[in-house]
Amino acid sequence: MTAGPASLIGKKYPSKKHAEKVFSYLNSKSPEKAKKANFFISGEDLELYKYCDQTKPFRQNRYFFYLSGCNIPGAHVLYKSEENQLILFLPDVDKEDIMWSGLPLSKEDAEKKFDADEIKFVADIKEELSKLKTKALTTDLNNFNKEFWSFLVEKDSDFFYALDEARAFKDDYEIELMKHAAKITDNCHLAVMSAVPIETNEMHIHAEFAYHALRQGSKNQAYDPICCSGETCSTLHWVKNDGEITEDKRSILIDAGAEWDCYSSDVTRCFPVNGDWTKEHLEIYNLVLKMQEETYKLMKPGANWEDLHFKAHRVLIEGFLELGIFKKEYNVEEIFNAKVSAMFFPHGLGHMLGLDTHDTAGYANYSDPDPFLRFLRIRRKLEPNMVVTNEPGCYFSPFLLEETLNNPETSKYIDRTVLDKYWYIGGVRIEDDVLITKDGHEVYTKITKDPKEISDIVKAGIQKGKSAFHTVV
Numbered sequence: 446m447t448a449g450p451a452s453l454i455g456k457k458y459p460s461k462k463h464a465e466k467v468f469s470y471l472n473s474k475s476p477e478k479a480k481k482a483n484f485f486i487s488g489e490d491l492e493l494y495k496y497c498d499q500t501k502p503f504r505q506n507r508y509f510f511y512l513s514g515c516n517i518p519g520a521h522v523l524y525k526s527e528e529n530q531l532i533l534f535l536p537d538v539d540k541e542d543i544m545w546s547g548l549p550l551s552k553e554d555a556e557k558k559f560d561a562d563e564i565k566f567v568a569d570i571k572e573e574l575s576k577l578k579t580k581a582l583t584t585d586l587n588n589f590n591k592e593f594w595s596f597l598v599e600k601d602s603d604f605f606y607a608l609d610e611a612r613a614f615k616d617d618y619e620i621e622l623m624k625h626a627a628k629i630t631d632n633c634h635l636a637v638m639s640a641v642p643i644e645t646n647e648m649h650i651h652a653e654f655a656y657h658a659l660r661q662g663s664k665n666q667a668y669d670p671i672c673c674s675g676e677t678c679s680t681l682h683w684v685k686n687d688g689e690i691t692e693d694k695r696s697i698l699i700d701a702g703a704e705w706d707c708y709s710s711d712v713t714r715c716f717p718v719n720g721d722w723t724k725e726h727l728e729i730y731n732l733v734l735k736m737q738e739e740t741y742k743l744m745k746p747g748a749n750w751e752d753l754h755f756k757a758h759r760v761l762i763e764g765f766l767e768l769g770i771f772k773k774e775y776n777v778e779e780i781f782n783a784k785v786s787a788m789f790f791p792h793g794l795g796h797m798l799g800l801d802t803h804d805t806a807g808y809a810n811y812s813d814p815d816p817f818l819r820f821l822r823i824r825r826k827l828e829p830n831m832v833v834t835n836e837p838g839c840y841f842s843p844f845l846l847e848e849t850l851n852n853p854e855t856s857k858y859i860d861r862t863v864l865d866k867y868w869y870i871g872g873v874r875i876e877d878d879v880l881i882t883k884d885g886h887e888v889y890t891k892i893t894k895d896p897k898e899i900s901d902i903v904k905a906g907i908q909k910g911k912s913a914f915h916t917v918v
């Protein structure tokens with residue numbers, strides 16, 4: 446159960462191929478820099494909390510992992526492009542450390558596990574670096590590579606470009622890891638939907654998700670789970686997760702994803718707290734579902750992500766006109782051009798997904814003056830082997846909507862009496878993970894989003910009652 450995808454048994458994480466890929470992007474961007482180029486990246490090491498002998502939670506440096514596949518603290522990697530040689534440096538063996546932490550991976554086992562031409566130790570780094578004809582490109586000079594600063598050049602924008610572009614296009618191995626993370630996440634969301642009797646506080650939803658992720662071998666969450674109920678569903682990154690879930694709240698939103706071998710999944714589902722959708726909650730749910738369905742129709746190589754995002758806004762506007770939230774005397778284009786929908790759907794349609802939840806090479810522009818585009822995290826065309834999220838949403842946040850409602854230029858489109866019926870929902874978001882394929886896309890997160898099926902799952906859980914679950918708090 447916790448071994449990882451069966452399809453990867455006997456295979457190595459392709460770090461050497463990744464190094465070659467980064468080199469080829471660098472070469473295409475700057476042949477001059479690529480000549481005799483060397484890459485050196487230091488992984489994260491364990492660090493102590495201030496005034497304390499306890500270590501901070503360890504999260505591996507993603508650029509390092511991409512070139513090494515190594516999740517061991519205190520390791521470094523060197524790629525010499527002229528020789529096409531990848532060397533992984535593991536931490537020196539420290540006897541005292543063995544007493545506390547057990548035996549480290551042996552050199553032989555490391556050779557079997559990692560896709561490096563040579564396994565060496567930290568004690569060998571200085572000698573290796575001093576032999577180089579040119580200084581090695583590195584992401585950043587930091588505490589973990591202090592001793593080697595004289596051999597390194599940090600923050601080269603072409604090197605970052607090469608790393609980021611390489612990471613944007615996933616190979617088969619990475620896709621398998623991401624699908625495995627997604628499978629775990631699907632199971633966790635199903636568990637959360639099924640356990641309403643023991644979920645009387647948002648923290649219980651968080652606990653249920655994390656418990657099932659751990660049980661499936663996923664030690665880390667890709668990001669802090671966002672567990673909302675009622676009005677907190679309107680806070681996009683609500684992570685306090687401390688609200689009581691009372692019957693009058695009606696709506697639940699959970700945005701959470703497990704991680705597998707440093708690769709992320711990112712899924713959002715919503716459900717009614719007692720299994721019965723209220724009229725308004727279901728209306729908004731179906732509208733967000735339609736935003737997702739309509740954008741899927743456009744999701745293929747060559748499509749401009751901004752166009753998909755605008756399509757989602759148009760579907761939202763059409764839906765609001767039908768519901769009467771927007772006044773029928775105006776048409777879709779007028780409302781779209783006045784950007785009235787911006788604060789009902791304030792975030793972007795999705796983002797790149799990979800080693801980071803908001804992965805590299807989306808090229809967001811957070812200072813874009815256009816409120817439709819400011820938080821759009823992908824500003825480029827789709828290409829095969831990118832992995833993205835499709836996550837439309839619709840929110841009723843008094844804070845976000847204050848300006849829209851106070852400005853006569855935008856408030857004239859809105860029927861306040863109709864709008865006022867929707868505040869209690871907070872918001873709805875539906876989010877799935879999608880691989881862009883040669884001629885279209887593949888949605889590989891599978892937990893149901895059909896409102897009837899969701900309602901049945903929640904009700905079946907309620908039927909079982911509290912005693913069916915081990916944890917009763």
Ligand SMILES: [Mn+2]
Pocket residue numbers: 711796834836876
């Ligand atoms: Mn997301």
